[in-house]
Every structure is written in C-alpha cells, then in structure tokens.
Amino acid sequence: MNDAAHDLHAPHFIGIGGAGMSGLAKILAVRGAKVSGSDSKESDTVLALRAMGAAVQVGHAAENVPDGASSIVVSSAIREDNPELAAARLRGIPVVHRSDALAALMGGRRAIAVAGTHGKTTTTSMLAVSLATLGLDPSYAIGGDLDAPGSNAHHGAGEIFVAEADESDRSFHKYAPEVAIILNVELDHHANYASMEEIYESFETFVGRVQSGGTLVVSADHPGARELTARVAGRDDLRVVTVGAAEDATVRILSVVAHGMTSEVTVLLDGAELPFTVSVPGRHYAHNAVSALAAGIALGVPAEQLAQALGSYTGVRRRLQLKGEAAGVQVIDSYAHHPTEMTADLEAIREAAGSSRVLVVFQPHLFSRTQQLSEEMGQALTLADASVVLDIYPAREDPIPGVTSALIVEAAQRAGAETAAEHDFAAAPARLAALARPGDLVLTMGAGDVTTLGEEILKHLSSVAVQA
Structure with a gap:
C-alpha cells in the first residue's frame, strides 16, 4: 500500500467539494477516517459530505x-499561497496529493484505471454501475456524480476498485x-504538455x-491510441486488448x-456476435x-452477463443529462x-434529435485550451443550428492577453455557424x-458553471409558455 495510507486517518481536504476530492473524502469517511475539509462555496456535494460526518468549512x-x-490532501489546482496549505507546511503536517490518496485507497484491490483524453468519467461510471448490478459491489472513484450528490464514489465490499x-x-x-x-490519446492540458510527444511519453x-500479467484495453480506432499501442508493443508481460x-x-x-x-451495439468477441443495449445515445458512448x-472480461466477469448489465447504465450527471422539458x-x-x-456530444444529440433543431450555449474552459483550440471549437459548433458563446471559465488559470471567447465566435462564424457572443452570464437563459x-x-x-443555466x-421557457 502507498505510504500515504498512513497519513489518512484524519485527512483535511482543501477543495473538498471538487469532483475528484469529494469522492476520496467519502470513501475515507466510510472507512472510518475523521474527515475535514474546506471549499470555496456551499454545494450539494458539501452538504452530502457533512451528512456523512465530515467537518466542512x-x-x-x-x-x-x-x-x-x-495530513492535508490537495489537488494540482491548489496553489502554494492557499492559507490552509501554508499553515499545514508551517505546522509540519504532511501534504498528500489527491493521486497518492487514491493510490492508497486502491491498495489491496483488483484495480481498473480508466484513462484517455475523453470519456473517462462515462466509462468509469459504466463499469461501476454494471459491476454493481451484477452484485460484485465494487469500490469506485469517478470524476462526476452518477445521480445524487455524493454518488461519485463508493466503498464496496467486493475485490474490484474502478x-x-x-x-x-x-x-x-x-x-x-x-x-x-486507454480510450484515446490527444493533445490537451496545454499548460502541462507542450507537444504530442510529451503526451505519448506520459501515457x-x-x-x-500496469501490473505484470495485467491487461491494457486500448482503442483500435483512435490514431493516437494506435500509435501508443505500437510504442508499448515490446512488453511481454502485458496482454493488449484492442x-x-x-x-x-x-x-x-x-x-x-x-x-x-x-x-443497440453488436460486437464480435472470440468469433461470436454479442448484442447489447446502451441507454445513452451516440457512437462515442457505445465505444466507451x-x-x-x-475491461470487465479481463477481470473474469462473464461477457454475456456484463453486456446485459451495461444496459442498466443510464448516464452520469452532466454527460448528456436531461435537465427537463418546458414549452x-x-x-x-x-x-x-x-x-x-x-463534436461527439453534438453528433449524438443530432442523431437522437432527428429533424429537431439543436441550440447550444457554450462556455469555454481555460484560457490555455481556448488559445490552442479555438478554431476546432468553432468548427464543432457548426453542428448546432445556432449557438451562444459565453466568456471563458478560468478555473485555475490566470487570463492570457488577447485570449477571449471571441476567438471561438469568429472561428465558428468563419466556418458558417450561426454563432454569437453573450458576455452577460445572467442574460443567457432568457x-x-x-x-x-x-x-x-x-x-x-x-x-x-454553465451547468447552472439549465434550470434557469x-x-x-415555462414563463413564456404561461404568458402565451
């Protein structure tokens, strides 16, 4: 087990309400740790953690x-000048990165780790739900809630940890x-990776x-994944399943x-066809x-049973989640x-929508990503019938001179999309x-925080319908 395990009997999480951090806090609380933490704002996740006994400020x-x-548990988003981190260092309290804490929690379990530039949360959720449906009670830590706040993690009695x-x-x-x-391999997170070569080296x-005698499940369709597969082909103690x-x-x-x-998905497995249903739309989600x-088969789960259980997955919050209908x-x-x-989500929605119009309100995430990928974002918005682009959500980054959401709007318009900017977040719902x-x-x-606009x-829409 990771040495960090010895420091986790009374952990304090800085940013405990985050998707990754809250899941670890929940598992540790269930395992009997005295969990405390802080977050920048109240949230349903914070309330759920308090209900479990965590002391959250x-x-x-x-x-x-x-x-x-x-110990103090931090993610890479926590800056060195955070007052709690600074206080912990002065007091000599060990600082544990979120990944070390997760590695400690996985110790002694049969672990499945889901990686890739896109699709990690969905695929992890699919595995967690289907294995639970089969009564295997896996532990899991997911980067998003399955349904209710706090459902992003579970301490299970079974031997599998996803x-x-x-x-x-x-x-x-x-x-x-x-x-x-490994679902796919692309250049992203430009503040940490300068080139595709660095991405390949990291993967x-x-x-x-991966443990000796273990299995790598990797995409046979994605160019970056195929390149990675070729690079790791010399390892004899690794089974590769494409x-x-x-x-x-x-x-x-x-x-x-x-x-x-x-x-409805049909796969060819060991020379036989295996059909099953995926209760989310689109080819992208079918591949997940x-x-x-x-991955489940690699751990010995019967293929037919697992295929049927995958049909019990109905989505994760924020992954093409239906918020409601009005007017x-x-x-x-x-x-x-x-x-x-x-592109994947818009193609899936277009396929599901048929002849209906698809309207998008898009909030760019990170200045560095917008700087590098504004043209591609604009091209993706051509799949919508009309779109509105909000200002950039900075998350952990400081502004970059000259980088605004206008880069995306202009790129989309050049590509023929009906796209406009909206700088007033509160005005977007109307x-x-x-x-x-x-x-x-x-x-x-x-x-x-564009996710908050759905209810508004x-x-x-309801108000307009009543007035009509």
Missing part, C-alpha cells in the same frame, strides 16, 4: 485546519492497476505501471444502431461501453469542453429561451 483560512489533522485516472497533471503515474483502459509511463470498429480489433464493434436516446466490457423544448446538459468531446421553439433541444455545454432556461 466554506472559505479558505488557516484556522480551518484542525489540530488533529494527520478509478478514473487523470492524465492532466501526470497524476495517473501513481497507480498500478491490474487492468488499464507510456502509465502503461508501464477495441473498436477496425478490422484488426480484438473486440470488434460490428454495428451501432441508434434508437432515440439509446443505441465496449471498452468497459473488455415543448428539452434542455440537456453536457460537460464537453474539448473539441473532440463537443436569450436561449427566446431563440427556442417547440420541438427544439437546448444544450448547455462546458466544464464550468427551463424557468424562462
């Missing part, structure tokens, strides 16, 4: 660190899974951490047939499900913030409601 201050804290493995800060180098999934290090529509795939996807918000299927307009929330994700007409689908898209759009 709102705001960051040195006095939030309890006298009995055995974890989302984040490449953004190279923290996935800390894990030593029995099975690793190669992750693959090198997944995709490519003819040379170990688990070959023969067809994905859409039926509204579900898909087949990767989950291959004949459906409002759906998407976490997509990279051009590949944006603007989308005014654009929409019965039968339309409205997509709130991005990794920031529905309120405006």
Whole structure:
C-alpha cells in the first residue's frame, strides 16, 4: 500500500467539494477516517459530505485546519499561497496529493484505471454501475456524480476498485492497476504538455505501471491510441486488448444502431456476435461501453452477463443529462469542453434529435485550451443550428492577453455557424429561451458553471409558455 495510507486517518481536504476530492473524502469517511475539509462555496456535494460526518468549512483560512489533522490532501489546482496549505507546511503536517490518496485507497484491490483524453468519467461510471448490478459491489472513484450528490464514489465490499485516472497533471503515474483502459490519446492540458510527444511519453509511463500479467484495453480506432499501442508493443508481460470498429480489433464493434436516446451495439468477441443495449445515445458512448466490457472480461466477469448489465447504465450527471422539458423544448446538459468531446456530444444529440433543431450555449474552459483550440471549437459548433458563446471559465488559470471567447465566435462564424457572443452570464437563459421553439433541444455545454443555466432556461421557457 502507498505510504500515504498512513497519513489518512484524519485527512483535511482543501477543495473538498471538487469532483475528484469529494469522492476520496467519502470513501475515507466510510472507512472510518475523521474527515475535514474546506471549499470555496456551499454545494450539494458539501452538504452530502457533512451528512456523512465530515467537518466542512466554506472559505479558505488557516484556522480551518484542525489540530488533529494527520495530513492535508490537495489537488494540482491548489496553489502554494492557499492559507490552509501554508499553515499545514508551517505546522509540519504532511501534504498528500489527491493521486497518492487514491493510490492508497486502491491498495489491496483488483484495480481498473480508466484513462484517455475523453470519456473517462462515462466509462468509469459504466463499469461501476454494471459491476454493481451484477452484485460484485465494487469500490469506485469517478470524476462526476452518477445521480445524487455524493454518488461519485463508493466503498464496496467486493475485490474490484474502478478509478478514473487523470492524465492532466501526470497524476495517473501513481497507480498500478491490474487492468488499464486507454480510450484515446490527444493533445490537451496545454499548460502541462507542450507537444504530442510529451503526451505519448506520459501515457507510456502509465502503461508501464500496469501490473505484470495485467491487461491494457486500448482503442483500435483512435490514431493516437494506435500509435501508443505500437510504442508499448515490446512488453511481454502485458496482454493488449484492442477495441473498436477496425478490422484488426480484438473486440470488434460490428454495428451501432441508434434508437432515440439509446443505441443497440453488436460486437464480435472470440468469433461470436454479442448484442447489447446502451441507454445513452451516440457512437462515442457505445465505444466507451465496449471498452468497459473488455475491461470487465479481463477481470473474469462473464461477457454475456456484463453486456446485459451495461444496459442498466443510464448516464452520469452532466454527460448528456436531461435537465427537463418546458414549452415543448428539452434542455440537456453536457460537460464537453474539448473539441473532440463537443463534436461527439453534438453528433449524438443530432442523431437522437432527428429533424429537431439543436441550440447550444457554450462556455469555454481555460484560457490555455481556448488559445490552442479555438478554431476546432468553432468548427464543432457548426453542428448546432445556432449557438451562444459565453466568456471563458478560468478555473485555475490566470487570463492570457488577447485570449477571449471571441476567438471561438469568429472561428465558428468563419466556418458558417450561426454563432454569437453573450458576455452577460445572467442574460443567457432568457436569450436561449427566446431563440427556442417547440420541438427544439437546448444544450448547455462546458466544464464550468454553465451547468447552472439549465434550470434557469427551463424557468424562462415555462414563463413564456404561461404568458402565451
């Protein structure tokens, strides 16, 4: 077990409300640790942690660190000048990175680590839900809630631990899974990676951490994943299972047939066809499900049973989540913030929508990502009938001179999209409601607080319907 395990009997989490941090705090609380933490604001996640016995303060201050804290758990988003981190260092309290804490929690379990530039949360969730449906009671740590706040993690009695493995800060180098999934390999997180070569090297290090005799499940269709597969081909103690529509795939996807918000998937496995249903739309999500299927099989779960159980997965919050319907307009929330994700979700929604119009309110995430990928984001928005682009959500970054959401708006307009800027966040719901007409689908898209606009759009739509 990781040495960090010895420091986790009374951990204090800085940023405990975050998707990754809150899951670890929940598992530790269930395991009997005395959990405390702080976050910048109240949230449903914070309330859920308090209900479990965690002592959570709102705001960051040195006095939030309890006298009995055995360690301070941080993510890469926590800056050195954070007052709680500074106080912990002065007091000699060990500082544990989130990835070290997760590695400690996985110790002694049969671990599946899900990596890739896109699709990690969905694939991890698919595995967690399907394995639980089969009564295997896995532990899991996911970067998003399945349904209710706090459902992003679970301490299970079973031997399997399914974890989302984040490449953004190279923290996935800390894990030593029995099975690793790599969904795709692309250049992202530009503040930490300067080139595709650095990305490949990072993923190669992750693959090198897979246990001897373990399995790598990797895409046969994605160019970056195929390149990575070629680079790690010399390792004799690693079983490589490729997944995709490519003819040379170990688990070959023969067809994905859409039926509204579900898909019928057929794969060729060991020479036999295996059909199953995925209760989310789009080819992108079908590929995630087949990767989950291959990983479960690698741990000995019967293929037919797991395929049927995958049908019990109905989505995760913020991954094409239906927020509601008003005035004949459906409002759906998407976490997509990279051009590949944006394209995949918009293609899935277009396929499910049929002849209905698709309207998007998009919030760019990070100045560095916008600087590097504005053209591709603009191109993705051409898949919408009309879109509104908000100001950049900075998250952990400082502004970059000359980098604004106007870069995306201009790129989209050059590509022929009907796109406009909206600098007033509070005005966006009314603007989308005014654009929409019965039968339309409205997509709130991005990794920031754009997710809060769905309810407001529905309120405006309902108000318009009442007035009409």
